[in-house]
Amino acid sequence: MSPHESQALRAEDQLIHGLKRHLVPLPGTPADHDTLLELIGGSRFALLGEASHGTREFYRERIWITQRLIREKGFTAVAVEADWPDAWRVNRYVRGLSDDKDATEALSGFRRFPAWMWRNTEVRDFVEWLRDYNKGRGRRDQVGFYGIDLYSLFTSMSAVLEYLDRVDPDSARKARARYACFDHAHEDSQAYGYGASYGLTPSCEDEVVQQLRELNRRVADMPPVPGLERDEAFYAQQNARLVHNAEEYYRTMFRGRVSSWNLRDTHMVDTLEALDRHLGTSATPPRIAVWAHNSHLGDASATEMGDIGEWNVGQLMRDRHAGEAALVGFSTHRGWVTAASEWDDPPHRKRVREGLAGSWEDLFHQTGVPRFMLPLRGNEALRSLIAQPRRLQRAIGVIYRPETERQSHYFFTRLAEQFDAVIHIDQTHALEPLDKGPVWHTGEAPETYPSAL
Numbered sequence: 001m002s003p004h005e006s007q008a009l010r011a012e013d014q015l016i017h018g019l020k021r022h023l024v025p026l027p028g029t030p031a032d033h034d035t036l037l038e039l040i041g042g043s044r045f046a047l048l049g050e051a052s053h054g055t056r057e058f059y060r061e062r063i064w065i066t067q068r069l070i071r072e073k074g075f076t077a078v079a080v081e082a083d084w085p086d087a088w089r090v091n092r093y094v095r096g097l098s099d100d101k102d103a104t105e106a107l108s109g110f111r112r113f114p115a116w117m118w119r120n121t122e123v124r125d126f127v128e129w130l131r132d133y134n135k136g137r138g139r140r141d142q143v144g145f146y147g148i149d150l151y152s153l154f155t156s157m158s159a160v161l162e163y164l165d166r167v168d169p170d171s172a173r174k175a176r177a178r179y180a181c182f183d184h185a186h187e188d189s190q191a192y193g194y195g196a197s198y199g200l201t202p203s204c205e206d207e208v209v210q211q212l213r214e215l216n217r218r219v220a221d222m223p224p225v226p227g228l229e230r231d232e233a234f235y236a237q238q239n240a241r242l243v244h245n246a247e248e249y250y251r252t253m254f255r256g257r258v259s260s261w262n263l264r265d266t267h268m269v270d271t272l273e274a275l276d277r278h279l280g281t282s283a284t285p286p287r288i289a290v291w292a293h294n295s296h297l298g299d300a301s302a303t304e305m306g307d308i309g310e311w312n313v314g315q316l317m318r319d320r321h322a323g324e325a326a327l328v329g330f331s332t333h334r335g336w337v338t339a340a341s342e343w344d345d346p347p348h349r350k351r352v353r354e355g356l357a358g359s360w361e362d363l364f365h366q367t368g369v370p371r372f373m374l375p376l377r378g379n380e381a382l383r384s385l386i387a388q389p390r391r392l393q394r395a396i397g398v399i400y401r402p403e404t405e406r407q408s409h410y411f412f413t414r415l416a417e418q419f420d421a422v423i424h425i426d427q428t429h430a431l432e433p434l435d436k437g438p439v440w441h442t443g444e445a446p447e448t449y450p451s452a453l
Helices: 004-024 034-040 056-073 086-094 102-108 119-136 151-169 169-185 189-197 203-219 230-250 257-277 311-319 362-367 380-385 402-409 438-444
Strands: 045-048 077-083 144-149 288-290 325-339 346-351 371-375 392-394 410-412 421-429
Touching: 004 362, 004 371, 004 380, 034 325, 034 371, 034 421, 045 056, 045 086, 045 392, 056 119, 056 325, 077 257, 086 102, 086 144, 102 119, 102 203, 102 402, 119 144, 119 402, 144 257, 144 410, 144 421, 151 169, 151 189, 151 230, 151 371, 169 189, 169 203, 189 230, 203 230, 230 346, 230 410, 311 325, 325 362, 346 402, 346 438, 362 392, 362 421, 392 402, 402 410
Parallel strands: 045 288, 045 325, 077 144, 077 288, 325 421
Antiparallel strands: 325 346, 371 421, 392 410
């Protein structure tokens, strides 16, 4: 071993020793998240991430934290990385306003890939808990469930038309004429975006802007009295805003990753702020738990993403709501995950490889503590300890490609600036979809295949 390698090894040992002084073990007791709730304090937005879209422990931990935020901190809404109309159906169910017989049926609107992100056993059980929590509570004291993503272009158009059919048939006819601009795409969002981006088919930008303005005027003219009528108008208004933003998103996605990513995350933040205004009609300001991937909720300016001009929800929330947003990330070293091999493939139960040498996941594993939290906000000693150098961090979305893991799933981050707290669970398990299919049950070949060594 060279002197340089020996010095680097000693520095790593010192770093691990320092981390162990600051981490908060999570042994699996009701008091596990006391330190985290203290760190969140009076923040009105608790951004709770995940390092994959298919890890059971991330969903479970996030649910436990959210339940405590609702019971002990007065949080009034859960906003998730999901489509607005599909989540609204769940919102109606948890408030006792729908005909769905159970949470599984309320979640049946999530049909678009990747359905398992929300149609899984953990979310199902949380939705039932939330419905039970809301029973017997007044409308203002109930906790809602909302989506902040923008993929539901055509579903949101239908929702706007259904609302206007009920309240103003003449306006509904005008809306149909405007949205008819999209008919040539046959409800294929990407086909619309490709054609409009390259001038092969007409852009519908003017039509969606006109429709959004009309619904904005309608809501602005309503008396500012909380109630079901205003909720339904807000739902329609948000769908019109989503159609406007999704039209631009799909038209932009063929021009480059950065512009479409930034549009999507800006839409998420705009939706959060619209929801905040809508729920803020009482004397007590609303408090919202946000569920999304680490790549959305960790501050992008502290990552390789920021180096190429991307921003995200975490960065925008810090910029717009300084001191009111707490950013919490998650990580794991190894285990199993529910993910697909290609877009639109069925979910697989895939083995997660051990964290790469030199990554945050590998560093956390070397502490020897199987489950812990790192409180970063206000902890200058810890922040200084891990400030340099940047390290690799793993991000598994809905697709996992272990054969190209370094290129496909790792990027450099400065953890102390990226999050206010991080929860590490060393070994994790695959999220259980409600619609598993045979591929999920069989999983993948052992790591030693084909050598069997």
